[in-house]
Amino acid sequence: xxxxxxxxxxxxxxxxxxxxxxxxxxxxxxxxxxxxxxxxxxxxxxxxxxxxxxxxxxxxxxxxxxxxxxxxxxxxxxxxxxxxxxxxxxxxxxxxxxxxxxxxxxxxxxxxxxxxxxxxxxxxxxxxx
Numbered sequence: 001x002x003x004x005x006x007x008x009x010x011x012x013x014x015x016x017x018x019x020x021x022x023x024x025x026x027x028x029x030x031x032x033x034x035x036x037x038x039x040x041x042x043x044x045x046x047x048x049x050x051x052x053x054x055x056x057x058x059x060x061x062x063x064x065x066x067x068x069x070x071x072x073x074x075x076x077x078x079x080x081x082x083x084x085x086x087x088x089x090x091x092x093x094x095x096x097x098x099x100x101x102x103x104x105x106x107x108x109x110x111x112x113x114x115x116x117x118x119x120x121x122x123x124x125x126x127x128x129x
Contacts, residue, residue: 002063005046007054007078012046015062019074022064023128034128037106038072044099045076045122053078053120070128071108077121081114 001022005011019042020030028034042062049060055078063075103110103124110124 001065002061004059004061007050007058007060009050011060012043012050015046015060015076016043018062019064023072026066028128034126037126038074038128041074041103041106041124041126042076044102045074045124048099048122049076049078053080055079067125072126072128074124074126075121076123077115077119079119081116081118081120 001018003015003018005015016039020035020039023035023038024030028038030036030039046060046062053060058079060079061075061077063073063077065073065075067073107124107126110122112120112122115121
């Protein structure tokens with residue numbers, strides 16, 4: 001599933017709702033631990049995309065890929081490639097970036113890759129249980 005969404009709070013909310021609906025279609029109920037974790041991860045990554053990756057007039061893209069029977073890849077791509085979050089660089093004492101601690105706690109691994117010509121994709125893998 002891949003969807004282009006507006007870089008607005010409404011777009012971030014819609015990303016979370018679409019992710020939970022897609023997970024339900026794949027057999028993972030929204031009220032379960034997997035659904036709740038995916039909702040939180042997508043909400044945080046989408047929020048970061050509209051807060052730190054927004055370029056006026058450009059949208060962000062949410063892509064969900066079920067890579068194995070129990071492994072989900074979440075990709076959130078935005079248009080600001082010069083602002084790259086660094087995995088492991090955030091501590092609880094930091095004033096910003098704490099959402100990445102949540103991503104660290106809920107995912108098996110996550111990272112960032114450039115998306116030429118000027119964007120980035122933040123990706124995360126979650127084992128669905």
